Amino acid sequence: MPYSGLNLDGMVALVTGSGRGIGEALAVGLAQAGADVAVSDLPAGMAEASGVQARIEDLGRRSAAYQMDVQIIEEINTGIVRVVEEFGRLDILVNNAGIRRRQAAVEVTEEDWDAVISTNLKGTFFCSQAAARHMIPQGYGRIINIASQLAVVAGENRAAYCASKGGVASLTQVLALEWIQHGITVNAIGPGPTETPGLLAADSRSPEELDQDLTAHMPLGRRMRPEELVGAAVYLASPSAGATTGHLLIVDGGWTAR
Numbered sequence: 210m211p212y213s214g215l216n217l218d219g220m221v222a223l224v225t226g227s228g229r230g231i232g233e234a235l236a237v238g239l240a241q242a243g244a245d246v247a248v249s250d251l252p253a254g255m256a257e258a259s260g261v262q263a264r265i266e267d268l269g270r271r272s273a274a275y276q277m278d279v280q281i282i283e284e285i286n287t288g289i290v291r292v293v294e295e296f297g298r299l300d301i302l303v304n305n306a307g308i309r310r311r312q313a314a315v316e317v318t319e320e321d322w323d324a325v326i327s328t329n330l331k332g333t334f335f336c337s338q339a340a341a342r343h344m345i346p347q348g349y350g351r352i353i354n355i356a357s358q359l360a361v362v363a364g365e366n367r368a369a370y371c372a373s374k375g376g377v378a379s380l381t382q383v384l385a386l387e388w389i390q391h392g393i394t395v396n397a398i399g400p401g402p403t404e405t406p407g408l409l410a411a412d413s414r415s416p417e418e419l420d421q422d423l424t425a426h427m428p429l430g431r432r433m434r435p436e437e438l439v440g441a442a443v444y445l446a447s448p449s450a451g452a453t454t455g456h457l458l459i460v461d462g463g464w465t466a467r
């Protein structure tokens with residue numbers, strides 16, 4: 210018989226930015242573990258989000274797709290209220306929506322800086338706040354922030370991104386301290402390089418440069434697949450993780466072990 214502490218039957222999850230990439234894999238993975246899962250994305254990602262909704266429904270779980278730009282606080286608040294109204298509760302929030310801009314520090318504009326910090330850090334905070342308003346009265350919640358291995362080690366040409374993910378790691382600890390008294394745990398996952406549409410689009414390096422980078426930094430010897438993050442998310446989303454809070458779980462193919 211499977212270990213029941215990892216079973217998410219009866220739980221309701223929301224994954225931000227889940228039309229594709231890591232968010233899609235986590236939304237489907239949480240559904241495979243038993244949760245009903247609300248999918249959300251930008252307007253441009255809604256067609257993909259509907260496809261993810263259909264994948265979740267094919268698993269026999271309930272799903273819906275919501276437009277939710279995590280840079281717009283009103284849209285966050287409205288979206289989370291709709292999830293609670295339509296699904297009856299919210300147990301698990303995965304703050305996955307994020308962007309990257311690869312550029313030398315001297316070339317970062319104010320617009321670049323604001324877009325990255327606003328999506329990755331501010332969005333994570335205000336989604337967590339909106340979710341906690343529902344989780345606190347129910348006395349239970351699981352918040353999982355998708356940080357990066359670059360929350361703890363530097364990446365060249367990633368000033369705003371590394372600052373945003375370091376901020377997410379710190380925020381994870383603060384919210385963990387504040388909300389554990391309400392039965393809410395707040396943890397983060399730090400993925401290493403993972404093959405997603407966003408990563409591929411942002412990477413202008415040649416295959417040779419990429420090979421050199423992976424050989425130098427990635428003991429795993431390849432980029433990760435989004436599905437390789439699902440087990441970590443299911444654990445942190447599960448009842449069995451009730452004493453695990455404020456933790457950054459690095460899943461990076463050994464990148465930071467060097």
Ligand SMILES: NC(=O)c1ccc[n+]([C@@H]2O[C@H](COP(=O)([O-])OP(=O)(O)OC[C@H]3O[C@@H](n4cnc5c(N)ncnc54)[C@H](O)[C@@H]3O)[C@@H](O)[C@H]2O)c1
Nearest residue numbers: 226230231254278279305306307357400402403405406407
């Ligand atoms: N792929 C990697 O190598 C890697 C490594 C470490 C951390 N991460 C983090 O994982 C998360 C997902 O990355 P990915 O590689 O799957 O990216 P991706 O670009 O493939 O997918 C990101 C999704 O987020 C959505 N999104 C972007 N801005 C949004 C906003 N303002 N509001 C709502 N949705 C928004 C996009 O539309 C897209 O569907 C990000 O937080 C990223 O920083 C990725």
